[in-house]
Amino acid sequence: MRIVQLSDLHFGTETPAVLEALLAACAQIEPVLVLLSGDLTQRARRHEFDACRQLIQQLAPAQVLAVPGNHDLPLFNVWHRFRAPYAGFRRVFGWQLEPVFETPELLVVGVNTTDPRRHVDGHFDTHSVEQVAGKLQSSSAKLKLVVGHHPVDAVLASDEQNIAGGARAAMQRWCEAGMQLYLAGHIHYPFFAPLSRRYPDLPDQAWTVQAGTAISTRTRDGKPNSFNLIDADLEMRVLSLTRWDFNAESGRFDPAEQVQLPLGV
Template sequence: MAFRMLHISDIHTGPPFNPAAAERLIADAHALKPDLVVISGDFVQRADFAAQWRAARTLRERLPQPQLVVAGNHDVPLFLLHERLFAPLRRYRQQISPDLNPVFTAPGIAVVGACTAHGLTVDGGKLYPSQITALRERLARFGPDVYKIVVWHHPPALPPTYQRKRVTITNAAEAIRLLDEFAVDMLLCGHLHISFAGNTRDILPGLRHGTYIVQSGTTTSRRGYGAEHGANTCNLITIEANGARVQHLRLEQNGDGFRPVAEHWLPRRSVAVTSR
């Protein structure tokens, strides 16, 4: 049986949040009836302000369950320096989720989140040793018959057509090799505010398995980039026996809601790779 995920990202409550896009997202998400909603970070625009967290929490509560969520760099305070350095994700833990390494499982499916956000940078991300250990321990539970999906906020590289200078995950090669070690099928990211589908083999050609990279644009803010400037987007992902169908959904201005504008078929490779 097919398994459907709604992948949204970069909500950014507070300026430049788009309330109309959020209302339509909620309605369309319930109509789609996904088996899982994934939110890949940046719940708020500025984590320093309690009102933005209340809005983000309310939005999350109005979306369908079950959900798997991870934090983004905007979910770390910018102005509250002491909190940024010593308790960067305290507000995220209080308002969104106490679990920085969530796991969701269904028959034949495992979705594993990891936190790339931290307080030592404004924009970039990193998988710290504790996150790598947690990710390794969780992925080791699942055999080659399980379709494995990892979720974090920062991508391991920029899409080929992306012209803006952005900081990605700083230890990308180490993180990509970890995905390959456990034959992870798909990585879901956000951060760049543009939709994209690619493969880690485009970054490190010598990988044994390769992991599909599926990126969501900003789903409810006005900060879409490039061809998605001013647009709101998300992904509807359907996992099937022999691969995954990824539909990029875009909010239509004529009132039709989030509708497919592109589709990718990502065939599943033979998974003879075992963790080592």
């Protein structure tokens, strides 16, 4: 089972050659599911969402699950930000802001960490945390993932302020309910880490999967455009996490870092 995580596309700032290389890499990987972990647009404009829709069509036959990021809410149009903040997102992805993808083997639950009252910062709403926990607990799937936009861990000191409010309580609750991976974006700095690194009371087998920016010019700290591949061998109960980086010289994405961990908590 192959799942691709794309994040922080920021359509409106995309690099065409990187987008072409991304589509080629996805065609090679042939994922069953593509997860879009927010900031799909730069300014929530109609043409930016239309470009994202075109990407989704090109990713077929893979199914797509998306959650909004803070950039997917209007910034300058105050009326729309507070009266219809998710209108553009919903025009492409439907009404549900916390979508669910479920098969007998896989459960993916989306969580909306954005708030129209907050320009950048994210948080975990108590009601959403309990809703997600209920879905995790009621599922018998072997692999259970939660995807949001804002991170729950950081590598750089400057990113500490970007950790979503209520992260500790949410991770504790979801790990108790059976979550194995939490996937996020927002900071454009990719890494994989066990949740126990920041939250020592959590199981070592539960990890956070942090994505970089897939196609935008808004890379940071020398990190290239990248995306993540989750490869689950359900029979062997092994999970592989691989980061694919864009190589400007070759004009393609290649595997750059991989970790393997047992499937289960």
